[in-house]
Structure formats: C-alpha cells, structure tokens
Amino acid sequence: MKTFNIALLPGDGIGPEVVAEGVKVLKAIEKIDDSISFTFTEFPWGCTYYLEHGKMLPDDGIETLQQFDAIYLGAVGYPGVPDHISLWDLLLQIRKQFDQYVNLRPVQLLNQSLTPLKGKTEKDIDFLVIRENSEGEYAGAGDWLFKGKPEEVVLQTGVFSRKGTERIIRYAFEEARKCNKTLTSISKGNALNYSMVFWDQVFEEVSKDYPDVQTYSYLVDAASLYFVTDPERFEIVVTSNLFGDILTDIGAAITGGLGLATGANVNPEKKFPSMFEPVHGSAPTIAGKGIANPIAAIWSVSQMLDFFGEEAWGEVVLTTIKEMLKEPKHLTADLGGDSSTEEVGNRFVEKMRDEGDRHRVPT
Numbered sequence: 001m002k003t004f005n006i007a008l009l010p011g012d013g014i015g016p017e018v019v020a021e022g023v024k025v026l027k028a029i030e031k032i033d034d035s036i037s038f039t040f041t042e043f044p045w046g047c048t049y050y051l052e053h054g055k056m057l058p059d060d061g062i063e064t065l066q067q068f069d070a071i072y073l074g075a076v077g078y079p080g081v082p083d084h085i086s087l088w089d090l091l092l093q094i095r096k097q098f099d100q101y102v103n104l105r106p107v108q109l110l111n112q113s114l115t116p117l118k119g120k121t122e123k124d125i126d127f128l129v130i131r132e133n134s135e136g137e138y139a140g141a142g143d144w145l146f147k148g149k150p151e152e153v154v155l156q157t158g159v160f161s162r163k164g165t166e167r168i169i170r171y172a173f174e175e176a177r178k179c180n181k182t183l184t185s186i187s188k189g190n191a192l193n194y195s196m197v198f199w200d201q202v203f204e205e206v207s208k209d210y211p212d213v214q215t216y217s218y219l220v221d222a223a224s225l226y227f228v229t230d231p232e233r234f235e236i237v238v239t240s241n242l243f244g245d246i247l248t249d250i251g252a253a254i255t256g257g258l259g260l261a262t263g264a265n266v267n268p269e270k271k272f273p274s275m276f277e278p279v280h281g282s283a284p285t286i287a288g289k290g291i292a293n294p295i296a297a298i299w300s301v302s303q304m305l306d307f308f309g310e311e312a313w314g315e316v317v318l319t320t321i322k323e324m325l326k327e328p329k330h331l332t333a334d335l336g337g338d339s340s341t342e343e344v345g346n347r348f349v350e351k352m353r354d355e356g357d358r359h360r361v362p363t
Contacts, residue, residue, distance in 0.1 A: 008072050014286060015073070018341065023072075025349060041068070046078070056093075069308070072304065075281055078282055105244070105262070108126050136240040166205075186218050187217070291332055302321075
C-alpha cells in the first residue's frame, strides 16, 4: 500500500471549510481503493496564530513541514493582519524554502454555462499556465529610502536569475513536448528592458533544444486581450511570477470565477514537499456561514493526486467536478445553487464513487 503524508494548513476565513471537503474526498478514495492510504496532520498556522504569537508559523514550522509528501493549504489572510505579512510570512516563505518554483494554474472551462464569453465552449478555453514561482517580481528585493521625507524613494527590484528563468522555461517546453501542444511565452520586453529582454532571450535559447515544439511570444498586455477575445490560441503558457498571478485571475474570470480556481506549487524534483491550494482567498465576509464553494479546493486534490502519480484518480476527481457542474441544485450559491459547503462535498463523494466504477479505478 502506498501511503502519502499530507500536512493540512486550513488557514484563515473559509480555508478550514473548503479544506475539510477536500480531505473528505481523499478519505473516500482511501476507502474505495485499498492500494492508497493518506495520513493528515493539521497545523493551526495563519492569521489567528499571528495575532496570538506575532508570527504566521512557529520558528521550526518549515522544518516540521519538510517531513511531509505534500501540503494542502486552504487560504491565507484576514482582517487585522496586513496582506503583505500574511502572504510573505507564510505562503511565499513556504514556496521559497521548499523551492516550489513551478506554479501550475489550469485555465479550463468545465461547463459552457460558466463563461461570460459569448460563443465560447469547453474546446475553446482549455490551457495551462506555468508560472515562475520563486523569484521575478516577487523576489522581495528592494529598498525604502528617506522614509517620510520629500525625497522619499521606493525601489522594488525584480530578480531574474539564469537558473530560475531557464528552469521554468525548460519545464514548460518539456510539458508542451509531452502533451504535443504549443507553447506561448508572455513577457513585456518592450518596456522592461532588462528583466523581460533577458526572459525573451532565454526563451529563444531554450527553444533551440525543442525544434518540435511550436512557439509563440506575446507582450502581457496583448496576451491579456487574447485571454478574453481569443483564448483558444493558448495551450501551454509560460510567464513570470507577477504576470502569471494577474493573467490566471483573468483565466478564472473566463471559466467561472475564483470559486473554481486552483493552483499547484510544485518542486518537480520532489526534494521538498509541494503545496496545493484553491486560490480564491480567505473570503472573510462569508467565513463560517457554510456557503463557501469547495470545488476549487477539490480540484487542487486532483492536482495533488496527479503529483503523487495517481493520475487515474486525479482524472476521476476532475471528471466528477464536470458532472457536478451539470447539477446546479447541488452547487453553492455562487454557481446558482442553494447547497451548503458540506452538502456539495457529500454529493461529490457520491458521484465520485460512480465515476470510479465507470473508469474502472481499483475498488
């Protein structure tokens, strides 16, 4: 039996509510498939912990998390704790310490009724954004000079190393080759005359090792337009930390909203644990009401299963999401239903068992 040890960081706001439903899915798989086992260890780190202890996680938090196969994160951020503290002191610290340099954000329309784009179908919106996740504009480099004085100056420095830039681009080329898809690089070389010119140069260099992969390059402003007007032109996309962050929110908007947006923070070499999360945020205004949409958190479970090498179960989870979206009455209010978070999870498990049988997953 394969056992996967998962660290749970439910975090803030609706995080604990949606993570509970993702865990429910994994426990259901464990009952169905006797070749897989999951262990869960929950940690109370986040903004509540910060308000009590003055830090988002304990001093040995990173060392503690390192022993796990994966981290399942709910959400980070809550009123009373500045966003730059909650983001930098937990989420970005984990990404950097565990060298989770690949961020995978699928932009996939799972049901045509969910897109605000007229005439677009599931075939038109189905691509993967591969975002550099360890440096770039989120490197945290810079300075704040002459604070409070008329000559006050703030410097925010993007860091683009050859190692960091080349490895994410090469990862994207490998993914494009494996899937026999096109690869699009998104940058801003006409305005950012150091970082993005360098990015474009490295992309061109690496492309020579992959003559079988068809490539395109767009400026980020043009790409933002095409995400909305012509999303079918994208298959695999690679871009920097900041551009990937912004563009994938556009991707969420055209596929049904943040309640369906998921992301994987991956260390491909598996030297450190990878982290899987819904990316909708903590949504404090609806926390505790039982109305949060757990689908994004469940989709991140699918990504986790793929990472574990359990692609068959990952596909079953994703297929079940598609089937769930055909039943509006069993969805939360943001998707037109009237079910609670827990009811969606319960219904999901029921349907997943049927999908598992249909796809002949071991039972």
